[in-house]
Amino acid sequence: MTIVTETSARGRMRLAKEAGRGVGLLDDATKARALYAIADAIDGAADEIVAANAEDLDRGVRHGLAEGLRDRLRLDAPRVAALASAVRDVAALPDPVGRVLETRTIGGGIELTKVSVPFGVIGAIYEARPNVTVDIAALALRSGNAVVLRGGTAAEATNAALVAAMRGALDEVGIDPEAIQTIDAFGREGARELMTARGLIDLLVPRGSAQLIETVVTESTVPVIETGAGVVHIVIDASARPDWAREIVVNAKAQRPSVCNAVETVLVHRDALGLVPDLLDALEDAGVTVHGDEAIRALSPRVVAATDEDWATEHLSLDLSMRVVDDLDAALAHIRTYSTHHTESIITEDVANAERFLAEVDSAAVLHNASTRFTDGGEFGFGAEVGISTQKLHARGPMGLPELTSIKWIGRGAGHVRS
Amino acid sequence: MTIVTETSARGRMRLAKEAGRGVGLLDDATKARALYAIADAIDGAADEIVAANAEDLDRGVRHGLAEGLRDRLRLDAPRVAALASAVRDVAALPDPVGRVLETRTIGGGIELTKVSVPFGVIGAIYEARPNVTVDIAALALRSGNAVVLRGGTAAEATNAALVAAMRGALDEVGIDPEAIQTIDAFGREGARELMTARGLIDLLVPRGSAQLIETVVTESTVPVIETGAGVVHIVIDASARPDWAREIVVNAKAQRPSVCNAVETVLVHRDALGLVPDLLDALEDAGVTVHGDEAIRALSPRVVAATDEDWATEHLSLDLSMRVVDDLDAALAHIRTYSTHHTESIITEDVANAERFLAEVDSAAVLHNASTRFTDGGEFGFGAEVGISTQKLHARGPMGLPELTSIKWIGRGAGHVRS
Numbered sequence: 001m002t003i004v005t006e007t008s009a010r011g012r013m014r015l016a017k018e019a020g021r022g023v024g025l026l027d028d029a030t031k032a033r034a035l036y037a038i039a040d041a042i043d044g045a046a047d048e049i050v051a052a053n054a055e056d057l058d059r060g061v062r063h064g065l066a067e068g069l070r071d072r073l074r075l076d077a078p079r080v081a082a083l084a085s086a087v088r089d090v091a092a093l094p095d096p097v098g099r100v101l102e103t104r105t106i107g108g109g110i111e112l113t114k115v116s117v118p119f120g121v122i123g124a125i126y127e128a129r130p131n132v133t134v135d136i137a138a139l140a141l142r143s144g145n146a147v148v149l150r151g152g153t154a155a156e157a158t159n160a161a162l163v164a165a166m167r168g169a170l171d172e173v174g175i176d177p178e179a180i181q182t183i184d185a186f187g188r189e190g191a192r193e194l195m196t197a198r199g200l201i202d203l204l205v206p207r208g209s210a211q212l213i214e215t216v217v218t219e220s221t222v223p224v225i226e227t228g229a230g231v232v233h234i235v236i237d238a239s240a241r242p243d244w245a246r247e248i249v250v251n252a253k254a255q256r257p258s259v260c261n262a263v264e265t266v267l268v269h270r271d272a273l274g275l276v277p278d279l280l281d282a283l284e285d286a287g288v289t290v291h292g293d294e295a296i297r298a299l300s301p302r303v304v305a306a307t308d309e310d311w312a313t314e315h316l317s318l319d320l321s322m323r324v325v326d327d328l329d330a331a332l333a334h335i336r337t338y339s340t341h342h343t344e345s346i347i348t349e350d351v352a353n354a355e356r357f358l359a360e361v362d363s364a365a366v367l368h369n370a371s372t373r374f375t376d377g378g379e380f381g382f383g384a385e386v387g388i389s390t391q392k393l394h395a396r397g398p399m400g401l402p403e404l405t406s407i408k409w410i411g412r413g414a415g416h417v418r419s
Numbered sequence: 420m421t422i423v424t425e426t427s428a429r430g431r432m433r434l435a436k437e438a439g440r441g442v443g444l445l446d447d448a449t450k451a452r453a454l455y456a457i458a459d460a461i462d463g464a465a466d467e468i469v470a471a472n473a474e475d476l477d478r479g480v481r482h483g484l485a486e487g488l489r490d491r492l493r494l495d496a497p498r499v500a501a502l503a504s505a506v507r508d509v510a511a512l513p514d515p516v517g518r519v520l521e522t523r524t525i526g527g528g529i530e531l532t533k534v535s536v537p538f539g540v541i542g543a544i545y546e547a548r549p550n551v552t553v554d555i556a557a558l559a560l561r562s563g564n565a566v567v568l569r570g571g572t573a574a575e576a577t578n579a580a581l582v583a584a585m586r587g588a589l590d591e592v593g594i595d596p597e598a599i600q601t602i603d604a605f606g607r608e609g610a611r612e613l614m615t616a617r618g619l620i621d622l623l624v625p626r627g628s629a630q631l632i633e634t635v636v637t638e639s640t641v642p643v644i645e646t647g648a649g650v651v652h653i654v655i656d657a658s659a660r661p662d663w664a665r666e667i668v669v670n671a672k673a674q675r676p677s678v679c680n681a682v683e684t685v686l687v688h689r690d691a692l693g694l695v696p697d698l699l700d701a702l703e704d705a706g707v708t709v710h711g712d713e714a715i716r717a718l719s720p721r722v723v724a725a726t727d728e729d730w731a732t733e734h735l736s737l738d739l740s741m742r743v744v745d746d747l748d749a750a751l752a753h754i755r756t757y758s759t760h761h762t763e764s765i766i767t768e769d770v771a772n773a774e775r776f777l778a779e780v781d782s783a784a785v786l787h788n789a790s791t792r793f794t795d796g797g798e799f800g801f802g803a804e805v806g807i808s809t810q811k812l813h814a815r816g817p818m819g820l821p822e823l824t825s826i827k828w829i830g831r832g833a834g835h836v837r838s
Binding site for chain 2: 021025104106107110112119120198202203217218221223225241243244247248251252255354358359360362363364365366367368369370371373374375379380381391392393394396397406407408409410411412413414415416417418
């Protein structure tokens with residue numbers, strides 16, 4: 001087992017940077033072997049990990065951590081096994097490094113190739129979800145990057161146990177264990193150092209609440225990818241098929257309400273109001289509370305009054321905002337005002353309206369006659385998901401392993417000079 | 420001619436955002452037509468532009484602006500014609516928007532496509548170079564984006580004349596002229612608003628001095644692409660061909676010393692010292708002053724003593740730092756310490772050393788037996804250059820039109836829900 005001797009956040013980032021140079025040059029088979037070793041080490045350390053997690057949970061109870069947060073923090077034996085299994089899935093993915101993306105001959109004979117390369121060091125800031133500790137470390141290593149993890153003090157003991165297991169596994173297979181670093185011990189000051197470590201952190205990924213992401217985006221001077229927050233809309237157009245409207249809205253809200261691709265607001269074209277009573281019944285059967293405007297409330301006494309705040313709210317619960325719009329223009333205007341640019345869907349039989357919606361809505365994913373729940377790395381066939389980018393720089397929508405690489409231009413000449 | 424009525428920087432950014440929605444949906448031919456109209460308008464307004472520029476130059480003289488800066492600011496009739504001609508070149512480039520980058524079927528029948536889309540609004544912060552005003556506006560429009568320009572108060576009158584001509588041209592061809600905005604009039608406060616306009620500016624590109632770029636990168640909360648600064652290295656390995664070493668180093672330093680891809684430091688393997696006297700002669704013939712370490716100075720009395728500061732300096736002049744290294748490891752360590760990750764080249768006949776250099780040096784462009792001057796959008800065949808990215812997120816190295824686009828996932832289903 002590796003002893004951690006570096007006692008400053010910046011010192012650990014420097015170690016990650018150095019280790020990253022070696023990790024970036026590893027071949028496919030070695031990186032895969034490292035990940036299988038990590039999975040085995042997590043399985044082997046399951047008892048220690050669960051015991052460390054019990055410590056964190058105890059402290060959570062003493063500090064009044066909400067039950068929902070404690071559930072996300074909790075690791076029992078089956079959850080630890082699932083973590084290890086997810087690492088094996090990442091190990092089996094193709095190497096995203098070294099892909100030749102373009103070749104051309106320039107300058108009268110220089111052979112120029114554009115190849116994918118690792119970023120170097122990926123930083124992650126997240127809240128008390130120990131699964132992110134393992135997920136991000138595995139994805140970073142698979143793509144040839146070192147990683148610096150800042151998972152929050154509520155999960156400090158769990159994260160320390162997971163990181164110790166992962167570092168031990170790297171050591172065993174002959175890879176510098178400094179490629180995986182945790183800076184949980186350095187509190188808020190450590191997080192601040194991570195966000196401003198220009199030259200040491202090549203990419204910072206925040207995962208968690210809208211507030212955490214906002215803080216990271218506004219306070220960071222290192223490159224950041226904004227992920228996650230989803231005030232997701234479905235438009236039920238005048239010509240929507242009632243059965244598809246019902247099935248898609250119920251699926252998008254109720255199948256898993258706590259995730260970012262769940263729908264939060266349904267906009268109903270005035271001419272489609274006839275299908276709403278059935279839709280409200282189906283939503284009620286699924287346990288959903290609808291927050292509606294006047295026109296929706298007139299259709300059912302079970303609809304609660306929507307407030308202005310509802311339109312901007314990511315409920316992440318079995319709550320759904322619903323309002324009537326006069327036409328597609330009004331729906332697009334509402335989406336422009338309230339969307340977080342994650343996913344929006346339209347249910348319509350009118351192809352022209354569908355195409356207009358797909359062209360004009362400025363979101364990572366735009367769908368026609370499909371549930372918003374499909375915006376997901378697994379569903380898109382990526383094999384793994386780093387997060388869902390809601391920004392437009394570098395990556396947009398579900399991010400897989402290739403999004404954890406940058407590029408490099410390599411030119412091979414024979415004494416070429418520019419004329 | 421369009422009247423500018425909006426009197427706040429933020430108001431102008433809002434107008435750009437709205438106009439950007441329309442510009443993003445324009446087809447290829449319309450965008451090309453708009454650019455040809457802009458080129459004609461610049462030609463047509465040449466007298467006004469030169470007169471406005473004379474105002475800026477007069478003020479520059481009064482305020483003691485250095486002659487080098489005044490030269491960059493100066494627009495005479497031939498330079499105005501060259502600006503218009505560059506816009507016509509951009510008009511002739513292929514549309515980077517609407518490319519289908521990937522297609523796949525997911526969820527048992529949803530047709531998913533990944534297409535290139537405009538960013539929306541591109542911001543640019545630069546110093547008194549009026550050519551950037553036209554270049555960036557043309558590149559942004561060609562890629563379906565609106566643009567907000569902040570070119571500095573020293574060029575305010577020139578930029579205003581250029582922007583007026585460009586906006587007038589948009590109006591003529593029926594495109595919302597608010598797609599081109601200047602916020603020079605709002606001074607430093609306007610620049611600060613631009614850097615923090617989350618939700619209004621989708622991408623900010625700084626162009627100019629290392630200090631300007633550092634300020635923009637550290638103070639911005641909107642996504643930024645870091646461009647430009649180049650402390651560029653050439654390594655002359657033990658087995659380097661003397662003629663190639665001489666030709667490449669002279670070309671890389673002297674062909675155009677003021678640009679970011681010009682070499683700043685040459686690292687000479689101790690076993691290649693024999694070729695240095697000839698190299699020093701050739702550099703002297705080209706007017707270059709060499710700043711050398713002890714071993715280099717021992718070879719010629721014309722070499723001045725290098726200071727520690729030299730290794731970190733982007734001279735941008737006919738000055739060149741030169742030092743001897745014991746081996747390739749020492750050269751790589753020097754580059755790790757001082758490189759700005761722009762371009763480095765190795766001159767060697769040893770293929771293993773070349774491949775190690777190309778793999779290990781962490782720069783946008785890495786070259787073997789070729790001049791560093793090739794790292795350029797034009798040389799790479801991009802047809803136009805937005806800048807040279809020295810970061811790893813989104814774009815790295817020369818950026819062409821495709822780098823001014825993001826992507827969107829479009830899914831077309833038939834009532835698909837997630838199971």
